[in-house]
Amino acid sequence: MLAKRRQSVILAEIRRNGGVRVGELSARFGVSDMTIRRDLAELARQGLALKVHGGALHADGTGGVEPGFDAKTEWEPVAKDEIAQVAARLVRPGTAIALSAGTTTRAFARHLLRVERLTVVTNSVRVSEVFAEARRPGRPGPTVVLTGGVRTPSDALVGPMAALALHDLHVDQLFLGCHGVDPEAGLTTPNLAEAETNRALIACAGRVVVLADHSKWGVVSLSSYAPLTAVDILVTDAALPADAREQARSLVGRVLVADR
Structure with missing residues (x-):
């Protein structure tokens, strides 16, 4: 799976459940923990998620973040x-x-x-x-x-x-x-x-x-x-x-x- 596609699936999971864990995503996609951490870092860079120890959360927990166009x-x-x-x-x-x-x-x-x-x-x-x-x-x-x-x-x-x-x-x-x-x-x-x-x-x-x-x-x-x-x-x-x-x-x- 291409990185952009994987990140899109991860973002949808964050939006649905409020957060994700690195280990679970690594097993789901069959990639390394480091790859998932890079995905989460990219989502955080765009303001779409909040990177935390072991995973990531919705950027503000309430759906109140508006990403740029x-x-x-x-x-x-x-x-x-x-x-x-x-x-x-x-x-x-x-x-x-x-x-x-x-x-x-x-x-x-x-x-x-x-x-x-x-x-x-x-x-x-x-x-x-x-x-x-x-x-x-x-x-x-x-x-x-x-x-x-x-x-x-x-x-x-x-x-x-x-x-x-x-x-x-x-x-x-x-x-x-x-x-x-x-x-x-x-x-x-x-x-x-x-x-x-x-x-x-x-x-x-x-x-x-x-x-x-x-x-x-x-x-x-x-x-x-x-x-x-x-x-x-x-x-x-x-x-x-x-x-x-x-x-x-x-x-x-x-x-x-x-x-x-």
Whole structure:
């Protein structure tokens, strides 16, 4: 298993259980203790875990840490792109959609460049950059409405200005990234202001589509902003365990699994 993949699995374990032990991980992956310690050191360097004697803990024990955008880009890039491809099939030319901030929604935005006559509402600086960089003479691309607001570590624009910009808008579909997805806690984020802006995005959407890879399942962060029953479609990847898929299907309208 490649180091990045192994670290991703370790991070998901930390998020689910609050911590991991070096010895257990070494036996599970069939690698040396030193290899696991290097993995934990890398997670700690990115602010995703707290390295302790014999293992690692969740960075703050409450899901309140918000990693930077570039750090999150490193995790599950293949799964995120597969999810983005499946989600793009839900978008019809000539419609109005909204995209929240996140690394998966940025991957999704790249797959929208072939969809004609779109209007895209977003509070993501990174998503807006995807469309701006793709502009060519004679090919202006989607009409982009970028909310104002205060910029977060995930490059989301949040706060009263963002909520005001969204208040009177109506879009056909919202494509929503998230920090965590849990059957009881619902959709969660470590950023209170981002939670409020995500609620405003949900309020203006005719249909809510959540893009979340398997590592997000069971993660409970600081603030809940929507129950899973408010989700019309969940798009995830094939690494999501079967029991988690069944739980999701019992709560959301429809589950789509991206499978290469």
